[in-house]
Amino acid sequence: QQQVKQSPQSLIVQKGGISIINCAYENTAFDYFPWYQQFPGKGPALLIAIRPDVSEKKEGRFTISFNKSAKQFSLHIMDSQPGDSATYFCAASNPRTASKLTFGTGTRLQVTL
Amino acid sequence: NAGVTQTPKFRVLKTGQSMTLLCAQDMNHEYMYWYRQDPGMGLRLIHYSVGEGTTAKGEVPDGYNVSRLKKQNFLLGLESAAPSQTSVYFCASRGEMTEAFFGQGTRLTVV
Numbered sequence: 001q002q003q004v005k006q007s008p009q010s011l012i013v014q015k016g017g018i019s020i021i022n023c024a025y026e027n028t029a030f031d032y033f034p035w036y037q038q039f040p041g042k043g044p045a046l047l048i049a050i051r052p053d054v055s056e057k058k059e060g061r062f063t064i065s066f067n068k069s070a071k072q073f074s075l076h077i078m079d080s081q082p083g084d085s086a087t088y089f090c091a092a093s094n095p096r097t098a099s100k101l102t103f104g105t106g107t108r109l110q111v112t113l
Numbered sequence: 114n115a116g117v118t119q120t121p122k123f124r125v126l127k128t129g130q131s132m133t134l135l136c137a138q139d140m141n142h143e144y145m146y147w148y149r150q151d152p153g154m155g156l157r158l159i160h161y162s163v164g165e166g167t168t169a170k171g172e173v174p175d176g177y178n179v180s181r182l183k184k185q186n187f188l189l190g191l192e193s194a195a196p197s198q199t200s201v202y203f204c205a206s207r208g209e210m211t212e213a214f215f216g217q218g219t220r221l222t223v224v
Contacts, residue, residue: 043215089155093119098144098163101213103155
């Protein structure tokens with residue numbers, strides 16, 4: 001039972017391009033939607049997060065778009081750089097269940113020169 | 114500020130051996146979690162704790178046990194390791210209104 005579905009599995013983007021990763025969720029009790037960035041050999045680190053009371057959140061080159069009615073959210077990386085090459089995970093949590101994070105399966109992003 | 118520290122970073126076990134993974138956090142967080150990460154499957158929750166002395170099962174608890182005797186420590190035990198438990202294990206901690214912080218991971222191979 002995959003409560004958070006993430007796509008694509010892998011993504012190759014040229015430097016300066018826009019990277020877009022999509023996630024869909026099923027549980028309407030989720031109220032916190034973070035994106036994590038993970039470099040090889042490291043633990044995931046929070047990149048940006050959103051709550052369902054807003055439809056978009058922007059931090060530098062990273063933007064989350066949130067569509068509550070469609071139960072979808074996406075990460076946009078503008079002006080993608082080689083240093084953005086990493087694996088990205090979307091996640092969702094429900095405060096009624098100890099705020100456990102349920103993760104998507106991950107997207108491996110490669111930004112080429 | 115160490116954050117979340119996992120010990121050990123790497124381990125090779127033989128089938129049937131036991132071991133304990135240690136997670137320590139210095140942020141006074143109430144919630145602690147153990148995840149396993151496998152290719153193509155994201156991070157799956159094994160067990161979690163909502164406070165000292167409490168533990169609960171996550172999505173994939175079979176073959177693992179946990180204990181949280183002290184607030185800052187969360188131990189993950191494998192009583193009889195199996196090759197299917199070969200994975201990268203991550204510990205995370207979180208406060209009431211804070212983000213989750215992850216450790217660096219433990220790469221476990223069971224042969």
